[in-house]
Amino acid sequence: MSEFRKNEGMRSQIFTVDQVRIENEMTTSLIMREPLQSEPGQFLLLWLPGIGEKPFSIAGIDPLVVTIADVGKMTHEIHGLKPGDRVWVRGPLGRGYQAYGSEALLVGGGYGASPLLLLAENLISKGINVQVFLGARNKDLLILTDQFKKLPLKLHLTTNDGSAGLQGFVTVPLEAAIQELPDRNQACVYACGPKGMLLGIDALCEKYRIARQLSWEAVMRCGMGLCGNCRIELPDTWQEPADQPGSRRAWLVCRDGPTMFTQ
Amino acid sequence: MNNYPCKLFDQLTLNTPLILASGVSGNSDSLLVRAARSGAAAVTTKGFTLKYRKGADNPVSTDWGCGLITNLGLTNPGVDSMKYMLSAYVEKAGDEAVPVFANIYADTAEEFAELTRKTAALNPVLIEADLPAPDENLASEVTRAVCENAAGIPVSIKISPDCCRISRLAEAIRDGGASAITAVNPIPGMLIDAYAAKPFLSNGTGWISGPALKPIALNVIGELYQAVDLPIIGVGGVMSGLDMAEMLMAGARCVGVGSALYYEGYSAFSRIMNEFSAFMESEGYRDLDEIVGKIWWKS
Incomplete structure (x- = not known):
């Protein structure tokens, strides 16, 4: 042939x-x-x-x-x-999450839990200590909890109405866990969820000087970096790479992301 | 490094001959700023129409192996929103602002007249009108309608390569009063998924761009260069500094990139320009006049 x-x-x-x-x-x-x-x-x-x-x-x-x-x-x-x-x-x-340090704190808001399952498996296989924080409006909107429970990790649940886990935002147990970390320089927060949650996590990580990789959502059309539909503005805490001028204010989720890394 | 300044008209000289073509990322002031800061010597907006157009549903594009196929269905917020985009661009770009070419599209000459009046009021350095079909009579009507309403702003007519009498089309555009011709628009095409037994794009058909378009563009640019004495803005499949040199040698005065931003991202501008400068230096060319249209010179 x-x-x-x-x-x-x-x-x-x-x-x-x-x-x-x-x-x-x-x-x-x-x-x-x-x-x-x-x-x-x-x-x-x-x-x-x-x-x-x-x-x-x-x-x-x-x-x-x-x-x-x-x-x-x-x-x-x-x-x-x-x-x-x-x-x-x-x-x-797109660009995925990169393994970093020895302590991983994974935070999923609502359907944002979905990519974290594969990430948790991947980090555990590299010997990284994993904690997972899942938050949703109520217990019916939490997803994949049974799948996370099968893995060797510590799982924290929060709901806005208290119908499962702690009542409140997912950032509450996250902050407590950050405070208990043995070495913040060896830790990284990985998050996926709505914009408001990501901005809150970014601010929290800035306060404790901890590395984070946030996965952003946007309405996507071409998926190829051409149409510009999924552009977003990243927080000021993100250092724009010297070879990507103008990217912080016009960051393409499909192409530059979806994950952003701030060290 | 020599940037090779590019004199397009008496009133417009670009820092380099490399610009952002229409259709890619030109629907956002912050993306235009990103293109300018990445090395585009001018930025062309996405095609604007008189009224808002929602555009096509996904899928709207893909890479089929030798190029791209795209049909976004002319998604745009309408010309009235272009005003806000361009003023935000100027404000955000600050010292790094480069000239803006405003790309517009209408179905008829009458509609083009109104659209041009609204666009001219925003004072872009060039109005680039997309010819709806490669027909000489239509080209004549549209060019006149746009030029008469452009308030003295130079006009370029952008043409599709699927035309069998390029020289007649070029003459109609010149006689209608245009200052330049942009060549080429992507060429119509279709992608079918055999297992799905359906076209891949939601609209059925789309437009082919990227590497597959380059030889087609070079041919059209060559014909235009020989037919009329108007500056040509060359567009179609430029991925490297050598592609750029070839397009200039075919007769283009400056070169736009679009699909290269898919293959490489915004760093394509600086890489292509570095490669082009290296070529010019190694071959001993001092300025653009020494290569524009060179393949047609009788020595």
Whole structure:
């Protein structure tokens, strides 16, 4: 057989749904038959032909796991998928989390828990001590808690209404844990969630001079750094790299991120 | 390092011949600032229309292997919002502001007339009008409508390569009063996923840009250069300093990059310019006049 140079760019690959795991009333995880090599914190674009394409976090890589809340037309269609159905995936895309230090504090707000599961597994395999803080408005909106409980880590839960774990924001037990760290220079906070939560965590980390990697959300269109739709402004605490002038005020979540590293 | 200043018209000289092409990131003042600070000698806005356009649903683009395919459906907030974007750009860029080319799109000459009046009031250094179809009569009407309403601001007409009589089109644009021609727009194309048995883009078809477009652009630029004596803003698949030199030799006076920002990010500007300077020095060229259109010179 003759050999052609394959040059497929970033065309979609087909994945087949193996299992559908219900996480809560609104959220399910699709567990695929195939793996997807990826770093924790990277994302993928999932295409349902004729329906649409959206970005999602990667919750597991071998096999690929994607955790999806039913919040719109396309995610509703995804919730109708059954074992044996096919989906089309582009990725992994973007910059993921990097392992840093010996103590990891992982903070997930709502669906922001999704990429942290893979990150927790990855950090534990590197011998890093992991604590996980999950927060949500109420207990029905906490996701993947059973999956985190299977791992050798300390899990802290908070809800705004007190229906599970501590009542209050996730930053409360986080600050307590930061204060108890043996060496803050060897620790890193990894977070994913809504903007308000990330800004609060950034301020907290600045106060204690602790490294953090925050994963930002934005409405994404092209996913390729071209359309500019997902640009955001990063907090002043982030040091703009000298070779990326103008990036702090026009940071492309799809391309420069989604994770930001402040040391 | 020599930056190779680029005289586009009597009233406009750019610091270098490398600019941000229309369509990439030009819908945000802060992204225009980022392009300027990364080394673009001028920045072109995304195409603005008279009214807001929501644009197409995802998927809107991908890398298919030899280039990109894109169809964002002309997403833009409408020309009235361009005013705020351009004033914010000037304020945020401060000393590092570079000239702005305002790209506009309309379906008819009448609509172009109104759109141009609104755009001219924002005082960009150049108005770049996207020709809706590569037709000589339409080119003539649109060019006149834009030039008559541009309040003396130079006008460039941006053309698509899918035209069989480039020289006639160029003459119609020149006779209509344009100061420049921008060539080329991406070329129509389609991507199909065989397993899905569907087109990949939500709109079905899109436009091909990136490396696949470069030889097509060079051909059109060459024809334009020979047909009319207007400065040509070359766009289409420029990824390196050598690509840039080739486009200038085909006849372009300056060169825009777009897809390169996908392949490399904003550092593409400085890398391409460094490579171009190294080429000019190694080949002993002192300024742009020594290479623009060089392949057509009879020596």
